[in-house]
Amino acid sequence: MYTHFPADEMAGGLVGACFTILTINADKHALMKRFHKPAIEKLMQRSALFPALPHQRFLAI
Numbered sequence: 001m002y003t004h005f006p007a008d009e010m011a012g013g014l015v016g017a018c019f020t021i022l023t024i025n026a027d028k029h030a031l032m033k034r035f036h037k038p039a040i041e042k043l044m045q046r047s048a049l050f051p052a053l054p055h056q057r058f059l060a061i
Contacts, residue, residue: 005016026032 002019
């Protein structure tokens, strides 16, 4: 799934994009279960991207 952000919504007039990957637990799949050990699933994982200039104020805290 993905979406694009128009240039007028992004800092500096750049066009942006946002992507996500949907996954499922494959512990019982004949081939895929060999790649990772069974574990407690993470319910949600979040990432954040900051524009090039404004991130300086967050790093200065």
